[in-house]
Amino acid sequence: MTTNASPSASSASPPFSGSCLTLTTPADILAAVPYLVGFHPSDSLVIIGLDRGQAKMVVRWGLPLPPDALAPLPPLLDREGVTQVVIIGYGAGDVVTPVVDEARLLAAKAEVHVGEALRAHEGRYWSYVCDLPACCPAEGTPYDPSTSQIAAEATVRGLVALPDREALERTVAPVTGPVRMAMRRATADAIAELRSRLAAAGADLDAFARHYVAEGLARVRSALTTHAEGGRLRDEEAARLGLDLAITRVRDEAWTLMRDSHASLWKDLTRRLEPRFIPPAASLLAMAAWRAGNSVQATIALERALTIDPAYSMANLLMHAVQNLLSPAIMRDRMPTPAELDAAMGRAHAGWLLPLVNLLDEEDPTVPLE
Numbered sequence: 001m002t003t004n005a006s007p008s009a010s011s012a013s014p015p016f017s018g019s020c021l022t023l024t025t026p027a028d029i030l031a032a033v034p035y036l037v038g039f040h041p042s043d044s045l046v047i048i049g050l051d052r053g054q055a056k057m058v059v060r061w062g063l064p065l066p067p068d069a070l071a072p073l074p075p076l077l078d079r080e081g082v083t084q085v086v087i088i089g090y091g092a093g094d095v096v097t098p099v100v101d102e103a104r105l106l107a108a109k110a111e112v113h114v115g116e117a118l119r120a121h122e123g124r125y126w127s128y129v130c131d132l133p134a135c136c137p138a139e140g141t142p143y144d145p146s147t148s149q150i151a152a153e154a155t156v157r158g159l160v161a162l163p164d165r166e167a168l169e170r171t172v173a174p175v176t177g178p179v180r181m182a183m184r185r186a187t188a189d190a191i192a193e194l195r196s197r198l199a200a201a202g203a204d205l206d207a208f209a210r211h212y213v214a215e216g217l218a219r220v221r222s223a224l225t226t227h228a229e230g231g232r233l234r235d236e237e238a239a240r241l242g243l244d245l246a247i248t249r250v251r252d253e254a255w256t257l258m259r260d261s262h263a264s265l266w267k268d269l270t271r272r273l274e275p276r277f278i279p280p281a282a283s284l285l286a287m288a289a290w291r292a293g294n295s296v297q298a299t300i301a302l303e304r305a306l307t308i309d310p311a312y313s314m315a316n317l318l319m320h321a322v323q324n325l326l327s328p329a330i331m332r333d334r335m336p337t338p339a340e341l342d343a344a345m346g347r348a349h350a351g352w353l354l355p356l357v358n359l360l361d362e363e364d365p366t367v368p369l370e
Contacts, residue, residue, distance in 0.1 A: 026118055026125055026141070029086055031148030033058075034161030038296045039168055040145075044090045045099050047073070049082035050115070056080045059325065060296075063095050070102055072325040074110040079327065087117040087128075096121075100128055169300050172285070175271050186235035187274045190243055191360055198357075205350035213348040216244035217338075220253050227265040235272075242273040245280035246356040249345055251314070254284050256335055260292035270301060275364045279305040283314040290318065291328045298322060 029048070034040045036048065036058040045065065049057040057080045061069055077085070087103050089096030096119045107114050117128035124140030135141075145151055154161070162168055174180065201208035219241050223233055233241065244250045254262075266285035273281055282305035290298040299322055305315035321331070336344070 026116060026127060027143045027145070028148055028150050029088065029116060029118065030120055030125060030143055031145035031150040032154070033088060034145065035151070035154040035159045038160075038294070039162040039165055041090050042164065043095070045096070045103065046088045046090070047103060048086040048088075049077060049080055049112075050084045050086070051081050052083070056082050061099075063089070063091055063099065065099050070099070070106055072323075073103065073106050076325040077107070077110045077112050082112055084113045084115045086115050089119045091119075091121055093119060093121075093126075097128075104128070165296075165300075168296055172267060172270050172282075172297070172300055172304060174275070179272070182235050183239065183272050184274065186239035187242065187277070189236065190239040194243060194356075195360065205353070206348075209350050209353050210348040213247060213249055213352060216241075216247060216250035217253050219244055220250060221257070223265055224254070224257065224262060227268075228261060232268065233265075238269060238272050242269060242277035242281065243356060243359075245269075245284075246277065246359055247352055248355070249341065249348065249352060251280045251284070252341055253338055255287060255314075256338055256341060258284070258287055258291065258335070260288060263288035263292060263294070263297075266301075267297075270304060275308055276359050276362045279309045279312040279315060282308075283312065283318060286315070286318050286322075287331070290322060295322060 033046050033048075036055070037044075037046060037060045041060060043063045045061045045063055047057075047059045048055060049059075057076065059073070059076070076082075085103075085107050087100055087107075089100045100117050100119065104114050104117055114129065119126045119128070120143070121140075123142055123144075125143055126140050127136045130136040175183070197208065197212075198205075219237070223237070223241055226233060245254070254266075263285060266281050266288055269281035270278055270285050282301045286298040286301040286305070289295070289301060298318070302315050302319045302322070305312055306319065309315070321328075
């Protein structure tokens with residue numbers, strides 16, 4: 001389980017899951033961390049939980065920590081069956097040392113052995129559990145993670161450690177240039193078409209809502225099939241689906257059908273949709289990423305959603321889960337089926353369209369075209 005967030009943390013599976021990490025030296029530990037969290041951390045606290053030499057979980061927090069940020073750690077260690085932890089703080093000593101001390105104390109209270117505790121800063125590391133000058137000099141020990149066998153193994157496995165968290169954020173950044181211009185045109189056309197259909201429906205909006213929601217459910221399923229087969233939605237398809245997902249029942253269809261492989265669709269839409277239509281797609285991306293073990297991407301996607309709409313309920317629900325180090329299994333095992341959603345929500349009616357209609361009149365902040 002790999003966790004990441006700033007300033008809190010989230011849950012997933014480590015990329016080395018199923019194999020033993022031979023972390024024989026502090027340099028090996030420091031070489032492994034970037035591949036475990038997905039980027040080279042700075043100003044961070046990272047905790048690796050192991051059992052019989054196998055990585056069971058990895059947690060990262062951005063520093064400095066808010067009060068009680070480490071409170072969910074002991075239950076997590078217990079749930080994941082962790083018997084030993086390695087603690088690494090990245091940054092200056094006055095920031096890192098207090099949080100490493102707190103993490104060591106919490107591990108001890110949970111009866112989990114601290115195998116190593118390190119501080120890394122500007123190409124050197126220091127150990128908090130070794131005070132022998134011969135191996136842990138006061139001035140620190142130089143290290144180069146790129147020369148470790150761990151880094152070589154990760155590269156062979158196809159794992160990537162991006163330079164920093166900002167590089168990960170750019171992987172879900174809005175598209176620009178001609179692609180953005182094309183999506184703006186497609187979105188404007190989709191909005192104009194919907195407005196025309198609403199006007200033609202007249203007073204019979206309940207019947208129109210039932211028809212429109214049925215179309216949206218079909219478009220969700222078609223989009224999932226397209227991506228599962230290696231395809232990509234055309235601009236007009238993506239724009240229509242962006243409108244559809246503003247309707248809770250349509251969005252929940254995608255949530256109910258969630259598979260780890262669906263992340264590519266929601267990532268594509270998070271990048272391509274106009275900002276006001278992003279929160280549902282970004283939240284679905286977060287759910288898919290969290291389930292698949294990519295909690296870094298999950299957290300970044302939720303930040304995208306909540307920056308646009310701080311009150312978006314699905315994003316807030318998922319953010320609470322990842323910040324409290326909850327397992328994605330708690331949602332995976334409790335998701336209703338589409339039939340159960342229909343039974344619970346009843347027939348579609350005009351009120352279901354209100355969130356979408358409200359978005360039609362909003363203006364998006366300018367997204368660069370180049």
